[in-house]
Amino acid sequence: MHPLYKQVETLDKRCCEVFGLSEEILMEHAALALCKAVLEKPLISVLIVCGPGNNGADGLACARLLCGVCEVKVLLPLGVKSPLATLQYARAIALHVKIVKAVEKADAVVDALFGSGQTRPLEAPMVALIETLNAQDARKIACDIPTGLGTGTTVFQADVTVVMGALKEVLFLENAKSVVGKIEVAELGVPRCMYEVPSQTQVLSVQDMRLPHRANPVSHKGDFGHVLVVGGEKEGAGILAAMAAFSFGAGLVSYLGEAFLPPHLMKTASLPPKTTAVVAGMGLGNTHKETTLKALLVESACAVVADADVCDMPLAQMLYAHEKPVVFTPHPKEFCALMKRVGLGEVDVETVQANRLALARQFSLGSKSVLVFKGVHTLVAHKGEVYLCPFGSPALSKGGSGDVLAGMIGALLAQGYAPKEAAITAVLAHALAAEAYEGNTYALTPERLIEGVACLKNA
Ligand SMILES: NC(=O)C1=CN([C@@H]2O[C@H](COP(=O)(O)OP(=O)(O)OC[C@H]3O[C@@H](n4cnc5c(N)ncnc54)[C@H](OP(=O)(O)O)[C@@H]3O)[C@@H](O)[C@H]2O)[C@H](O)CC1
Numbered sequence: 001m002h003p004l005y006k007q008v009e010t011l012d013k014r015c016c017e018v019f020g021l022s023e024e025i026l027m028e029h030a031a032l033a034l035c036k037a038v039l040e041k042p043l044i045s046v047l048i049v050c051g052p053g054n055n056g057a058d059g060l061a062c063a064r065l066l067c068g069v070c071e072v073k074v075l076l077p078l079g080v081k082s083p084l085a086t087l088q089y090a091r092a093i094a095l096h097v098k099i100v101k102a103v104e105k106a107d108a109v110v111d112a113l114f115g116s117g118q119t120r121p122l123e124a125p126m127v128a129l130i131e132t133l134n135a136q137d138a139r140k141i142a143c144d145i146p147t148g149l150g151t152g153t154t155v156f157q158a159d160v161t162v163v164m165g166a167l168k169e170v171l172f173l174e175n176a177k178s179v180v181g182k183i184e185v186a187e188l189g190v191p192r193c194m195y196e197v198p199s200q201t202q203v204l205s206v207q208d209m210r211l212p213h214r215a216n217p218v219s220h221k222g223d224f225g226h227v228l229v230v231g232g233e234k235e236g237a238g239i240l241a242a243m244a245a246f247s248f249g250a251g252l253v254s255y256l257g258e259a260f261l262p263p264h265l266m267k268t269a270s271l272p273p274k275t276t277a278v279v280a281g282m283g284l285g286n287t288h289k290e291t292t293l294k295a296l297l298v299e300s301a302c303a304v305v306a307d308a309d310v311c312d313m314p315l316a317q318m319l320y321a322h323e324k325p326v327v328f329t330p331h332p333k334e335f336c337a338l339m340k341r342v343g344l345g346e347v348d349v350e351t352v353q354a355n356r357l358a359l360a361r362q363f364s365l366g367s368k369s370v371l372v373f374k375g376v377h378t379l380v381a382h383k384g385e386v387y388l389c390p391f392g393s394p395a396l397s398k399g400g401s402g403d404v405l406a407g408m409i410g411a412l413l414a415q416g417y418a419p420k421e422a423a424i425t426a427v428l429a430h431a432l433a434a435e436a437y438e439g440n441t442y443a444l445t446p447e448r449l450i451e452g453v454a455c456l457k458n459a
């Protein structure tokens with residue numbers, strides 16, 4: 001995993017103070033990383049669009065470094081303002097870098113218009129400029145942050161974003177995935193691990209996935225726990241969760257309710273005595289009395305995965321306050337209901353989506369439970385720490401995907417994983433299996449997803 005920051009200005013400052021670097025050294029490394037990204041694919045010409053601040057200065061320094069390597073054209077729609085941009089401009093001019101007055105055709109376009117200094121929406125001329133750049137048939141490289149991201153709807157559509165120093169939260173907004181392209185982190189003169197300081201937000205990596213492994217050749221089904229899935233009105237949802245739990249390693253899986261089950265799942269009318277984890281909420285509706293659910297989820301000693309409808313029941317508050325392992329798995333609308341149920345106030349989906357990290361953290365600070373907040377970037381939050389999953393695919397945007405995830409978490413809880421570790425591994429496995437799916441993106445079914453998870457390997 002890698003730390004994620006809201007801002008990195010203090011890290012830049014620390015880098016200069018602790019390691020004796022200067023802003024110019026940082027910028028030279030930023031520019032070198034941009035050059036590397038530009039030259040990653042063969043090209044003849046590059047257009048570098050530079051803003052008035054230090055994002056533009058990075059672009060101007062890159063123009064200087066590329067001078068003579070390829071045909072370089074620089075567009076400065078707002079001139080230069082910051083001292084470093086003025087300095088880099090003078091250096092580029094001394095090298096006779098070509099300054100153009102309008103967008104010109106090139107094999108690659110570098111967006112060095114605005115970076116971390118963009119605090120307000122783009123005005124009409126800049127919107128028009130970004131639209132023109134997006135329409136170019138060229139490889140597109142964003143310097144630090146694609147211009148417009150986080151401030152409005154017109155955003156530079158990058159194929160690659162070279163982020164300076166460390167990962168920044170804005171690159172992981174829910175709508176960012178379609179504009180950031182591949183994210184590359186530029187080291188700014190010291191190794192990344194020295195530049196970074198501890199953070200309460202982390203971006204998960206493939207290495208954080210710890211799939212269950214049956215190392216001991218002497219084992220029996222009782223060693224791998226017993227999951228109970230509580231079926232409901234839409235019985236298919238529970239069946240999918242149960243199938244996923246079985247495939248992800250639970251020794252036994254029971255289904256509470258009336259349904260036609262695959263042969264490896266057991267039907268039950270009550271909590272089986274040795275149940276280790278209960279998964280409930282998917283397709284639940286009004287099938288069970290609240291007292292029945294309370295007995296299964298709150299009063300039993302079992303670990304709990306509280307999905308969908310359970311997030312909007314009075315017992316959600318009891319689970320939130322519980323000492324035992326509980327993992328909530330809401331999508332945004334369910335998270336709004338859950339926030340209200342646990343007394344954290346009324347928020348609408350739009351507000352929740354714009355403040356996912358902060359609200360997930362707030363939720364996790366009031367409870368021992370683990371939150372799996374589903375989305376384009378699913379979050380796992382526990383005791384103030386937030387872990388963001390950068391993987392996944394639109395192939396998952398289907399009924400049944402969430403049921404599979406809940407079942408997978410239940411399987412890991414039953415096998416003895418701590419709730420946070422269960423959530424992290426299941427979220428990663430779910431997302432990586434979807435990414436690895438080789439069929440058309442529209443064709444992923446829950447069953448194929450379960451099969452995909454079965455084929456994953458630890459990194
Ligand atoms: N570790 C690092 O992150 C490093 C980053 N570097 C680069 O520096 C930029 C940040 O530079 P900064 O000068 O602070 O900010 P920007 O260049 O992004 O933007 C500020 C200028 O842009 C103007 N601006 C901002 N938004 C708009 C807008 N919507 N419309 C018009 N103009 C806008 C702003 O104007 P003001 O009127 O507000 O002053 C400024 O002129 C960072 O992103 C990196 O690329 C360094 O390389 C060092 C390491």
Ligand SMILES: [K+]
Nearest residue numbers: 111114145147
């Ligand atoms: K930019």
